[in-house]
Amino acid sequence: MNLDTELEVWRQDWQSESAVFTGLRQKVKRQSRWMRIVLVADILITIAIGGSVIWSAFRSPGADRFVLAGATWIFLVTAWSFAIRNNRGHWSPSASDTLSFLDISIRRCQRRLAAVPFAAALFLSEVVFCLIWNYHHSPEWHSSLAWLLFGSVAFLFFGFLFWYRDKKRAELGCLLNISRDLGETTQD
Amino acid sequence: MATDAAAANIVNLSASDRGELDRLFDRILTVHGAALRRLAAAYTRTESDRDDLLQEIAIAIWKALPGFRGDCSERTFVFRIAQNRSIAFLARAHLRRRASAEQIDVQDPSPSVETGMVQEQRAAGLKKAVQRLPLPYRQVVVLLLEGLDYSEIAEVLGISAANVGARLTRARQMLRAEMEKAG
Numbered sequence: 001m002n003l004d005t006e007l008e009v010w011r012q013d014w015q016s017e018s019a020v021f022t023g024l025r026q027k028v029k030r031q032s033r034w035m036r037i038v039l040v041a042d043i044l045i046t047i048a049i050g051g052s053v054i055w056s057a058f059r060s061p062g063a064d065r066f067v068l069a070g071a072t073w074i075f076l077v078t079a080w081s082f083a084i085r086n087n088r089g090h091w092s093p094s095a096s097d098t099l100s101f102l103d104i105s106i107r108r109c110q111r112r113l114a115a116v117p118f119a120a121a122l123f124l125s126e127v128v129f130c131l132i133w134n135y136h137h138s139p140e141w142h143s144s145l146a147w148l149l150f151g152s153v154a155f156l157f158f159g160f161l162f163w164y165r166d167k168k169r170a171e172l173g174c175l176l177n178i179s180r181d182l183g184e185t186t187q188d
Numbered sequence: 189m190a191t192d193a194a195a196a197n198i199v200n201l202s203a204s205d206r207g208e209l210d211r212l213f214d215r216i217l218t219v220h221g222a223a224l225r226r227l228a229a230a231y232t233r234t235e236s237d238r239d240d241l242l243q244e245i246a247i248a249i250w251k252a253l254p255g256f257r258g259d260c261s262e263r264t265f266v267f268r269i270a271q272n273r274s275i276a277f278l279a280r281a282h283l284r285r286r287a288s289a290e291q292i293d294v295q296d297p298s299p300s301v302e303t304g305m306v307q308e309q310r311a312a313g314l315k316k317a318v319q320r321l322p323l324p325y326r327q328v329v330v331l332l333l334e335g336l337d338y339s340e341i342a343e344v345l346g347i348s349a350a351n352v353g354a355r356l357t358r359a360r361q362m363l364r365a366e367m368e369k370a371g
Contacts, residue, residue, distance in 0.1 A: 007332070010363075013311040014318075014333040017226055024217065028246050035251075097346025098327070101272040105279075174279035182324050 050076055064137045071129055075122065082118055086111050102179050109172040116165045123157055209253050216249060220266045223334050227267070230318050230330045231274040237281060245273045260343060267331060268344045278323070317366035325359035328352055 053072045057065040096104070127150055134146060217224075228241040248269045256265055318329055331341045338356075342349045 007360075009310075010314060011333055011335065013307060013314050014226065015222075015335075016307055016311050017222070017315075024243065024246055025214065027243050028213075028250050031247050032250060096272075097268060097344060098271050098275060099346035101268075102275060105276060171279050178275060178279060178323060181322065
């Protein structure tokens with residue numbers, strides 16, 4: 001068979017399958033709404049937490065309340081500045097060519113892995129601060145219940161963090177393999 | 189605290205811009221929908237994976253639309269996004285397959301006895317053969333079968349036109365061999 005005739009037959013066969021879309025538009029709209037919610041949720045949570053500690057400090061003034069408000073804001077600013085710095089320049093434009101997209105996907109994956117030890121350190125600092133603060137300022141927390149609560153939250157948090165780290169490591173491995181395959185073929 | 193610039197772009201749009209975006213998006217789905225579905229099928233093993241990937245592609249197009257300035261053709265823009273989402277999906281699908289430790293068979297899209305037309309059978313055979321190609325060759329073949337020319341394929345994949353030609357020559361040989369093997 002002539003090469004171009006062969007290609008023409010393949011194209012006709014390939015394109016013979018038509019598509020019926022049911023609900024795709026609605027799904028995209030739902031996802032779009034969800035994106036907007038997630039985008040404002042981070043900001044709202046920051047305002048709620050940061051605002052409530054400041055409100056509490058001014059409502060019942062005392063050194064302990066100001067320490068709590070100050071420490072909370074230090075944690076919030078640390079988290080935000082790390083997130084902004086870690087994401088800077090790594091937003092992946094979906095519409096760039098495949099090799100560029102792959103490259104940026106790999107770097108994003110590496111940045112997310114770098115965020116894991118940071119998240120662990122920040123969480124530990126917060127827990128230690130909370131335990132010390134509660135020990136000195138909230139007698140009702142001098143019970144095994146407090147330790148149980150903090151222990152459970154820490155267990156869940158670190159469980160999630162290890163799962164996330166393993167998932168991202170495996171994803172990075174896959175992306176590097178794909179990149180190597182495509183790179184080798186590009187050099188042929 | 190994952191600031192998504194694409195999401196922010198859409199949030200910042202005015203209502204009229206969003207209406208325009210809606211219309212453009214609907215038109216893209218109408219014009220390129222069938223091609224996107226076929227492309228998604230070339231990178232997935234089951235119908236549910238194909239639908240998931242198709243949805244991811246549609247969402248990525250929706251997110252990227254506010255940044256589309258017409259510096260490439262609409263078709264190149266759409267296929268770039270589709271190829272990129274497919275790569276990302278493949279990386280994650282590989283993890284899922286490994287986690288479930290089970291081999292999922294390629295969905296046999298063979299037509300039923302009643303609709304057993306020759307072209308449908310050939311199309312099903314072609315689809316299977318394309319799915320079996322190694323990724324670098326599958327990429328170029330899918331785009332070629334969708335009617336893109338060498339320069340458009342090069343633009344989508346970020347490789348030279350000469351490299352597209354070299355890959356296609358090899359890909360067509362492999363595709364022919366796969367189809368002969370399947371009989």
